[in-house]
Amino acid sequence: MRRFVSAVLTLCLVAVISRPAVADEPKKNVLFIVSDDLNCSLHCYGHPKIQSPNIDRLASQGVRFDHAYCQFPLCSPSRSSFLTGLRPFTTKVLTNPGQKESPHFREAVPDHITMPQCFRQNGYFVARVGKLYHYNVPNGIGTDGLDDPPSWEYKFNPKGRDKAEEDKIFSLVPGQFGGTVSWLAADGTDEEQTDGLGATEAIRLLExxxxxxxxxxxxxxxxxxxxxxxxxxxxxxxLAEIELPALSDLDRSRTPKPAYGSAKKDQDAMTDDQRRQAIQAYWASVTFMDAQVGSILDTLDRLKLRDRTIVVFTSDHGYHLADHGLWQKQSLFENSARVPLIISAPGMAGNAKGASTMAELIDIYPTVADLCGLKAPDSLQGTSLKGALQDPEYQVKKAAFTQVQRGKNPGYSVRTKSYRYMEWGNGEEQLFNLADDPLEARNLAGLPENESAVQTFRTLIADTLKKDAPAGE
Structure with missing residues (x-):
């Protein structure tokens, strides 16, 4: 009997040893698409007129975050923040180059491992096409911009017909195109434009x-x-179908003053016809951008890469189109701080649904690292959104924080499901119940019955500043 048992054990051991090893599960790829100055004017976010079929398609295949917010509504501060996973008061990037002194984030955190750098250190091919870190648009098109060389193995700087034909562009300030409202209905094809060239290169890299x-x-x-x-x-x-947004009494009086500090005289002087033309041009640019996203996603499908590729689509910040009487960014109002965020990860139970949790752009880094099984730096200040990808009702966090700079005075905002609270360096405050007042028309901060709520929001901001401050500060 003992010999029989011994023989059986021997056979089992041989079978285990001789069994073919199970191949390691293939690493998941990441396709990270960032639009520039895009608010939530997309069909999948409920806009009734915008045509965005390709981003809508991505949303139908992934999780659409309905309450996602940038940490600073300006290009260089925001991009430095989400690519490092650190808040702007940690990176010390609070302006764009050319706006007084604008440091590179490496000056504040020289040894920090960025999101693309993390993947590069884990054996991934890591490439940048177009604008990821700050570029002066359009002057910096075709250059490296304010890049971070350790982040990338390969880079490509497209430069298209839109750059060559700047003399044809209408601008509120002649000769100036990036810092003011300007537009052009261009001749030629998609492929001749800078974004068309970028999409073509992205397709080549995928192949x-x-x-x-x-x-x-x-x-x-x-x-x-x-x-x-x-x-x-x-x-x-x-143009006849474009309606201009209504303004509140607060918008017309521009109180408190810091809240409207991003206003510019040239944009204030626009006629209603110019406002409609500008909105038409912005919407046209959104739909053109969407077409480039579609070309890239089509390639992902054609190459049969979708079942092992995480696709993230977002923008660096939101954008005003005459709402609140403002244009562009750099305010703490909803349309400036809120961003589209879609994450399509293979096998997630929440795909094709909208997530209700509050989310921040600094959450992208820990999320994609988590999904790919990578060890991210402990210093990251965001939180993985994986739980919301598995269950869209899961609440990752209850609040999102955004900041701006008004000279030497900062402005801070906290956004919860129903409220937006803002505090300014001069002591002025704003509180809006967006559930009842989505246009942010009634400031509730000065009402005695709201003092307790205001104090709660003050504490939330103070605690976040303290918790995420670099060591020694």
Missing amino acids: SNKDRPFFLAVGLYRPHTPYVAPKAYFDRYP
Whole structure:
């Protein structure tokens, strides 16, 4: 009997030893697409007129975050923040280059491992196409901009017809295109534009790297000013069908003053006809940008990469289109701080649904690292959103924080499901119940019955500043 048992054990051991080893599960790829100056004017976010079929398609295949917010509504501070996973008061990047002194984040955190750098250190092919870190648009198109070389193995700086034909662009300030409202219904094809060239290169990189793990970051320049797109996209939005937003008494009086500190005289002087033309051009640029996203996603499908590729789509911040009487960014109001965020990860139970949790752009880094099984730096100040990808009702966090700078005085905002609270360096405060007042028309901060709520929000901001402050501060 003992010999029989011994023989059986021997056979089992041989079988285990001789069994073919199970291959390691292939690494998940990451396709990270960032639009520039895009608010939530997308069909999948409920806009009744915007045509965004490709981003809508992505939302139907992933999780759409309905309450996602940037940490600073300006290009360089925001991009430095979400690519490092650190808040702006940690990176010390609070302005764009050219706006007084604007440091590179490496000056404050020289040894920090960025999101693409984390993937690069884990054996991924890591590439940048277009604008990821700050670029002066359109002056910096075709250059490296304010790049971070350790982040990338390969880079590509597209430069298209829109850059060559700047003399044709209408601008509120002649000769100036990036800092003010400007637009052009362009001749030629999508492929001739800077974003068209970027999409073409992204497609080439997908084709040539389909058999190895990759982190491909594609930075699209539109709808950033100048709003340039081929004429056919303008034709989709007749001027007669564009309604201008209504202004509240607070908007007309511009109180408190710091809340409207992003206003510019040239934009204030626009006629209603110019406002409609500008909105038409912005919408046209959104739909043009969406078409480039579609070309990239089609390639992902054609190469059969979707079942092992995480796709993230977002913007660096939101954007005003005459709402609150403002244009562009750098305010703490909803349309400036809120961003679209769609994460399509294979096998997530929440795909094709909208997530209700509050989310911040600094959450992207820990999320994609988590999904790919990578060890992210302990110093990251965001939180993985994986729980919300599995269950869209799961609440990852209850509040999102955004900040701006008004000279030497900062402005801070906290957004919860129903409320937005803002505090300014001069002591002024704002509180809006967005559940009842989505246009942010009634400031509730000065009412005695809201003092307790205001104090709660003050504490939330103070605690976040203290918790996430760098050591020694």
